[in-house]
Amino acid sequence: MLPENVFRSSALEPTDRFGMWRDFMAETHAPMDLRSEHAAEFWVNHRNISLGEVTVYPLECFPLTFRRTPKLISKSDPEAFHLSLVKRGTGMLRLGKETLVHGAFDYHTSDTSRSFELSSGPEPLEIIGVEIPKAILPMPRHAAAQVIGRRLSARTGIGSLLATFLTQIAKESHTYQAGDGPRLSTVLADLMASLFAGALDADRSLTPETHRRTSLLRIKSFIRNNSDSSELDVAAVAAAHHISVSYLHRLFQQEGEGTTVAGFLLEQRLTRARRDLADPLRQDVPVHVIAARRGFSHAAAFSRAFKNAYGMPPTAFRRQFIPPTGAPCATRPPASGESTAASQPAVGE
Structure with a gap:
């Protein structure tokens, strides 16, 4: 620490x-x-x-x-x-x-x-x-x-x-x-x-380096806040920040972490969809509805992306979190970044 x-x-x-x-x-x-x-x-x-x-x-x-x-x-x-x-x-x-x-x-x-x-x-x-x-x-x-x-x-x-x-x-x-x-x-x-x-x-x-890093932080924050929109793509991200698509790609390449713009956007959507699928309070919401809410236009594309990322289809992943028949419903798991301890106290990148 x-x-x-x-x-x-x-x-x-x-x-x-x-x-x-x-x-x-x-x-x-x-x-x-x-x-x-x-x-x-x-x-x-x-x-x-x-x-x-x-x-x-x-x-x-x-x-x-x-x-x-x-x-x-x-x-x-x-x-x-x-x-x-x-x-x-x-x-x-x-x-x-x-x-x-x-x-x-x-x-x-x-x-x-x-x-x-x-x-x-x-x-x-x-x-x-x-x-x-x-x-x-x-x-x-x-x-x-x-x-x-x-x-x-x-x-x-x-x-x-x-x-x-x-x-x-x-x-x-x-x-x-x-x-x-x-x-x-x-x-x-x-x-x-x-x-x-x-x-x-x-x-x-x-300095140019500071300006570049700050621009990238701002862009990543924008993607996190808007990833649920199915209309958000690489071109839309570039347009929202008044830069070219090629310059946007260059910002991510210069970060040196091997993450592309499209890859970062997909990661945000999959993380949120995965959290929804693990939520017992959302077990009655169909998988394709969760996919649509998290910015995926096609259910089949969501299933392929989810399996590639987590090693199993979304339906199989969800079954791990469905309580047995007659068992009390579990409380919603904390979202990423939330504390599980009531005693703990309130960004980026």
Whole structure:
């Protein structure tokens, strides 16, 4: 799994919690002056997930204020950008003479080389933060610096794609191998650079490699969201993104994973159809209806593709999940990515 440092206040005496968490922050992030009206009874859940040089940190805590002062900057500056996805609560950022309020599904940003003050609202705060060295963000520093302090939305476009990616890492960090960290950090850096470039309306500031990878992430997300349409094919995917079919094929070829556009689309449809066939609550739905709902125009073509992928016809696969006569009906199995444990907590590629 990915390396993690975890701080949970519930394991400590109330009077020790804030001070020990402040020490934890000083050791793992840029030094900050932390204050809270709830210091005597502080509550915090904080995880630092290491992706190599990049850190993702899901954080829930009582209201507080973060201050990065000139004195602290002169003492230590890791030369990093911070970006935080606000999941719950509000925050007021003071950056020089500017003041900006962030709410749920906004991003707030900061620069370890610039003074700022960030105060959360009266309710508990929940964020997924990112600390990334300026040197590895694939865009010019002066361009990225112009975005710091702006309100960036996580509801649409690249912002939404980045939010899905961060949420997936935070939720499923235990499912990744340590060696996945550098690859995940590359994707994260590309998405952050694209978000920043979009805010500047300056895609030209991205490197060609970053632009290509971000385009591919966007296209794959589109295919996942629209694979149930039988009208979706390679040409339709290219048209929806205003690119040629040949360039679309080239994007997938350059990924180096041996996946074609048509193959990726087929995989999405088969995965969803397979899930439906394994669902006891859908056992009365004919196979050809499930195939049509998942974007297959012809039942025979679906059966051939399913057998090639899973080694048996769809009808034989389904029989494995039909309960014996008189047995109580099983509950629906979780969809891919869902948790089976009620205690577990909310993208891409």
